[in-house]
Amino acid sequence: MTRPDRLTGLLRRPPRDADRPSGYLDLLGPTAEPAPTLAQHAMRSTLLPQIYERVWRPVGFNLAKGWPFGPDTAAEQALAREWLGLAAPGDADKPAATVLDVACGPGNVTRALAAGVSDDGLVVGLDASATMLARAVADTAEPTVEYVRGDAVDLPFRDGVFDAVCCFGALYLFDDPWAAVDSMARVLRPGGQLMILTTRRPRLPVSRLATEAFGRVAGVTMFGDREVTAALRDRGFTRVRHRRFPLMQVTAAQR
């Protein structure tokens, strides 16, 4: 079975026309609504996808993770593969896993996950932004990767079809993050691993007020230290692992 056919097999409602003239499967079509927040507006722009992976992501995220003490991009990607049960790039034995990267942007994390699956694996990157996906398609040569334009809050996949689900740098943008977590839990098979990298509300009152004010203006939710871990436990997840950085936190758990 070809990978596009495998992708179609994962969908709840496979489209009649599965053509992908832009290199990704578009399940949203033309959207006329304006971007609801400043941050979402930036994600749909043509400029951000061009500078995201080389400038915005390493500078912004590494600072938020407490550079030079927190994990840099390479260490973060290695942790993602480890906590999601994938292999390291050099390993001889890699799992033929089916993996979902929710809100994949220009495919930076998607490709890092693809380095941890075998040639029989499949890594699906899903995002709502056509400009981000155009960049992802242009930058991805890995044959194990497929891209879909869809909504993270209402994932278009069947129940329990993924071995691992990853959502990095995006939960704080969603209008309903907990509905998105429900959706991620639904598409994950029992025993599968979910991993989320998101914002962290600092404890120091002055930093807390400043980041919350920024969040309100930009449309970015700052999450408390126990909010994501509690959300996963409430949904029946076990083996919860959690690491805190100054303005970010990463959580993984088993369904």
Ligand SMILES: C[S@@+](CC[C@H](N)C(=O)[O-])C[C@H]1O[C@@H](n2cnc3c(N)ncnc32)[C@H](O)[C@@H]1O
């Ligand atoms: C900051 S980028 C994260 C990219 C990548 N995951 C990373 O960790 O660098 C956030 C992405 O979330 C996407 N996004 C925001 N809301 C979304 C939604 N409701 N459904 C799907 N994608 C969404 C944006 O289009 C953007 O590409």
